[in-house]
Each structure stands twice: as C-alpha cells, then as structure tokens.
Amino acid sequence: MSAPLWIPTRRAGLDRLAAFLPRAGRTYARERNVDRGPEDRANVSALSPWIRRRLITEEEVLAAVLARHGYANAEKFIQEICWRTYWKGRLELRPSVLTRFDDERIALEARLAEERELARAVERATAGETGIACFDAWARELLATGYLHNHARMWFASVWIFTLRLPWQIGADFFFKHLLDADPASNTLSWRWVGGLQTRGKHYLARADNIRSYTEGRFDPRGLLSEDARPLPDEGAPPPIVPLPPADPVPHETVALLLTEEDLHPESLGIECDVCAVAALASPPIAGAERPAARFGAGAIEDGLRRATAHFDARCDGVLVDGDALLAWARGCGARTVVTAYPPTGLIARELARTEAALARDGIRLARIRRAWDDAAWPHATSGFFAFKERIPKLLDRIAARTSNA
Ligand SMILES: Cc1cc2nc3c(=O)[nH]c(=O)nc-3n(C[C@H](O)[C@H](O)[C@H](O)COP(=O)(O)OP(=O)(O)OC[C@H]3O[C@@H](n4cnc5c(N)ncnc54)[C@H](O)[C@@H]3O)c2cc1C
Numbered sequence: 001m002s003a004p005l006w007i008p009t010r011r012a013g014l015d016r017l018a019a020f021l022p023r024a025g026r027t028y029a030r031e032r033n034v035d036r037g038p039e040d041r042a043n044v045s046a047l048s049p050w051i052r053r054r055l056i057t058e059e060e061v062l063a064a065v066l067a068r069h070g071y072a073n074a075e076k077f078i079q080e081i082c083w084r085t086y087w088k089g090r091l092e093l094r095p096s097v098l099t100r101f102d103d104e105r106i107a108l109e110a111r112l113a114e115e116r117e118l119a120r121a122v123e124r125a126t127a128g129e130t131g132i133a134c135f136d137a138w139a140r141e142l143l144a145t146g147y148l149h150n151h152a153r154m155w156f157a158s159v160w161i162f163t164l165r166l167p168w169q170i171g172a173d174f175f176f177k178h179l180l181d182a183d184p185a186s187n188t189l190s191w192r193w194v195g196g197l198q199t200r201g202k203h204y205l206a207r208a209d210n211i212r213s214y215t216e217g218r219f220d221p222r223g224l225l226s227e228d229a230r231p232l233p234d235e236g237a238p239p240p241i242v243p244l245p246p247a248d249p250v251p252h253e254t255v256a257l258l259l260t261e262e263d264l265h266p267e268s269l270g271i272e273c274d275v276c277a278v279a280a281l282a283s284p285p286i287a288g289a290e291r292p293a294a295r296f297g298a299g300a301i302e303d304g305l306r307r308a309t310a311h312f313d314a315r316c317d318g319v320l321v322d323g324d325a326l327l328a329w330a331r332g333c334g335a336r337t338v339v340t341a342y343p344p345t346g347l348i349a350r351e352l353a354r355t356e357a358a359l360a361r362d363g364i365r366l367a368r369i370r371r372a373w374d375d376a377a378w379p380h381a382t383s384g385f386f387a388f389k390e391r392i393p394k395l396l397d398r399i400a401a402r403t404s405n406a
Pocket of ligand 1: 032044045046047048049051052080081082083084085087148149150151153154157175179181182183184186187188190191194
C-alpha cells in the first residue's frame with residue numbers, strides 16, 4: 001500500500017482504509033510527521049481525496065478506527081479526522097473568510113497581469129524552478145500526483161509566504177487547483193494558519209533542520225529559508241460568526257436526487273422515499289481537465305451516479321454542467337423536490353444558491369440534507385481547535401451509540 005493508487009471509487013477508498021487500518025493507532029502517532037516521498041505513503045492514510053468527497057465518510061472511518069484500536073491508541077488519527085470537521089465548521093460559521101479570499105485572489109490575478117516580475121516569480125514557484133530543491137520537488141509532486149504530505153504542505157506554504165514572499169492567496173489557489181483533496185475550508189484556513197492570520201500573530205515557519213529530519217535527509221535547505229520572518233500583517237477584527245442555516249428535513253414524497261462532489265455517499269443520507277431520477281452537478285470548471293484532480297473528481301462523480309442509481313433503483317440522468325442545466329433537468333425530471341446533501345461553503349453551495357430561486361419559481365423545492373455528524377460538530381467550531389478538541393469524545397459517543405444500535 002506504499003504508493004497510493006488514486007482510484008476514484010468508494011470501493012478503492014474502503015480498500016485503502018482497510019489496508020491502512022492496522023497502522024492507524026500508535027504507529028500513526030509515532031510516524032505520521034515523516035514525509036518519505038511519493039513512493040512511500042504507508043505512514044499516513046492518504047484517504048483525503050475520498051474523505052473530501054465523502055466517497056467514504058468521516059463517521060465510518062472513525063468507527064473503523066475505534067473498533068480496531070480504541071480511543072486511547074488512535075487519539076492522534078481521530079484528532080486529524082476531526083481537524084477536517086473543525087475547519088469545515090469554522091468556515092461554515094464564518095463564510096465571509098472565503099468571500100474575502102476570493103476577492104483578494106481575483107485582485108491579485110489582475111495585479112499579476114500588470115507586474116511581470118511578480119508574475120515570473122509565481123511562474124517559477126508553481127513550475128518548481130526556484131532553486132530550493134525541496135520546494136521545487138513538492139511543486140512538481142503536486143503537479144504530477146495531486147497529493148502532498150501534510151508536513152510538506154506546511155513547509156511549502158511557509159516557504160511560499162515567508163521565503164519567496166509571494167501572496168498567500170495565489171499559493172492557496174495553486175493548491176486548490178491541483179490537490180486531489182482540494183477543499184475550500186481545509187485549504188484556505190490552513191494557508192491562513194501558516195501565514196499567522198488564522199490564529200492571530202502565530203505563524204508557521206519552515207526550518208531547514210526540521211525539513212532535513214522529517215524528510216529523513218532527502219532534503220537539507222540549510223541557509224536558504226527565512227527562518228525569522230514575522231507573521232503576515234494583522235487583518236483587524238475577525239469576521240462575525242453567523243449561525244448555521246437550518247437544514248431541510250428529509251422529504252417523504254418522490255424526489256429527484258442531485259449528487260455533487262461535496263458528498264458522494266447518498267446511500268447513508270437517510271433518504272427513504274422514492275427516488276425517480278439521479279443526476280450530478282459538476283463542480284465549476286477549473287482550467288486543465290488533464291489535472292489529476294480533475295480526473296479524480298470526474299471519476300468520483302461517475303462512481304457516485306453508478307452506486308446511487310443502483311441503490312435507489314432510479315433513472316440515471318448523467319452530469320449537469322451548471323445551474324442552468326440543473327434547472328432544465330429539474331423541470332423535466334418528474335419530481336417537485338430535488339434532494340441533495342447539504343453543500344458546505346464553497347463553489348457548489350454558491351451555484352445551488354444561484355439556482356434555487358429559479359427552481360422555486362417553477363414550484364420545485366431544493367432540500368439540502370445535512371448529516372447528523374456535521375450538525376453535532378460544526379456549531380462548536382467557534383474558536384480554536386483546542387476548545388473543539390474537548391468535544392471529540394462526545395462526538396464519538398454518537399458513533400458508538402449508532403454502532404451498538406446497528
Ligand atoms: C497549506 C495546507 C493546505 C491543506 N489543504 C487541504 C485540502 O485542500 N484538503 C484537505 O483535505 N486537507 C488539506 N490540508 C490538511 C492535510 O494536509 C491533509 O488533509 C492531509 O495531508 C491529507 O493526507 P492524508 O489523507 O494522508 O492524511 P492523514 O494524516 O492520514 O489524516 C487522515 C485524514 O484526516 C484529515 N486531516 C488530516 N490532517 C488534517 C488537517 N491538518 N486539516 C484538515 N484535515 C486533516 C484528512 O481528511 C485526512 O485524510 C492542508 C494542509 C495545509 C498545511
């Protein structure tokens with residue numbers, strides 16, 4: 001299981017989980033920070049592309065790990081899964097952070113068109129041509145595979161911001177375009193955390209001896225890194241917390257089911273009514289269909305459609321390219337309710353919000369079903385992870401209760 005095979009199906013995700021499970025306990029806690037390179041990922045799960053799309057869900061990963069190792073032995077791995085839940089909740093409660101990021105990124109792209117020197121520096125960084133061997137190797141690895149070890153992501157972002165002095169928003173966008181697990185919450189908020197914007201005044205500085213040690217000597221950027229840089233300038237007051245919008249109840253009437261890359265396990269969404277048709281809304285296009293991330297996303301949607309049509313014994317209406325195609329489909333699909341998994345803050349949520357009013361004008365309701373896990377966890381992501389972490393045992397009780405009732 002060393003070099004992951006990135007096969008975009010639920011089956012492949014479950015196989016990867018089964019293969020990793022024996023190492024998810026104390027072995028993971030001991031070895032997880034080591035980046036041995038793309039050919040050896042045995043010390044981490046490499047499950048993020050599947051978890052990101054909920055081809056496999058956090059709850060089922062946690063249930064499997066708890067059953068195998070118990071809480072005390074698997075605490076570290078459980079916490080990492082919960083980091084994802086935390087970031088999702090954190091952004092859900094402060095969606096304006098993403099709006100601000102998008103505005104700043106767009107403004108910076110305009111600046112790149114004007115400032116040739118800056119544009120060339122970004123080109124060198126994203127092509128892996130800076131002359132800092134570790135950084136260049138990570139850039140090339142990301143382009144070729146779509147995956148980077150967590151520690152490499154931290155080092156990369158830190159070198160980008162503090163050594164190369166490039167705008168963090170352009171780096172976050174580079175990650176977002178190429179990561180197989182690209183996620184608006186985990187990615188944007190992690191870049192902010194590295195820069196010192198997320199936990200105010202606390203930034204992450206990549207250090208040469210740390211890189212040498214945790215790459216087991218593969219890299220040694222001694223003398224090349226800014227190891228005493230200051231955090232990025234403070235942004236002022238943090239954005240206000242907005243309460244979670246209410247989720248919709250699971251419908252009882254006949255529905256049409258809409259899949260998105262936000263959640264591709266509709267079998268566990270709690271839908272028990274008749275499903276007459278299934279379609280998937282494609283994620284808004286990002287240039288470069290040949291990127292590994294684009295291939296993984298398209299394959300994952302195909303897998304979701306295949307499973308959903310079999311599970312619900314429904315017609316498959318294929319992939320809808322945008323909200324207008326969704327509208328046309330919904331009008332003719334034979335149901336007055338389109339049900340979908342709740343889309344967290346991001347591009348899909350925006351596209352659905354854009355289409356909802358037009359659907360309503362035609363008497364079609366969009367029902368967003370939120371998972372009980374998210375409902376239980378997200379409201380607690382109000383401050384730092386430390387406070388959130390205290391809630392983990394209670395969250396896990398839910399899983400234990402469900403497992404014992406099953
Ligand atoms: C700058 C930066 C950008 C990142 N961008 C993303 C992103 O777009 N999408 C993404 O899923 N993760 C992101 N991460 C978090 C983390 O690096 C990846 O989740 C992890 O490396 C995935 O590899 P894995 O599955 O082998 O993780 P493992 O170590 O095996 O962890 C198990 C699972 O826990 C979750 N997880 C672990 N660490 C984190 C973390 N720090 N934050 C959130 N979830 C975590 C993931 O779902 C992961 O699959 C980012 C981290 C940094 C520093």
